Amino acid sequence: MPxxxxxxxxxxxxxxxxxxxxxxxxxxxxxxxxxxxxxAAEAPGLGARFAEELPVLFIDGVQRDFWSIDESRLRRLxxxx
Numbered sequence: 001m002p003x004x005x006x007x008x009x010x011x012x013x014x015x016x017x018x019x020x021x022x023x024x025x026x027x028x029x030x031x032x033x034x035x036x037x038x039x040a041a042e043a044p045g046l047g048a049r050f051a052e053e054l055p056v057l058f059i060d061g062v063q064r065d066f067w068s069i070d071e072s073r074l075r076r077l078x079x080x081x
Contacts, residue, residue: 010055
């Protein structure tokens with residue numbers, strides 16, 4: 001599993017991944033948080049496990065969303081205790 005923080009698992013050529021990247025970038029910038037993107041090609045174990053769900057959003061190592069990342073939900077997940 002990805003480590004701490006906000007991690008977006010993506011694959012090249014994925015239009016849903018492009019959309020998710022925009023949402024994650026906007027929300028984390030607004031909240032002053034860092035995030036990182038991990039390519040399924042760079043993490044073949046994760047890529048195989050989540051192949052049908054890409055993109056996948058992890059927060060502190062827990063899968064929190066996939067396919068379409070909802071901006072409101074992401075904000076809530078990152079701001080609610």
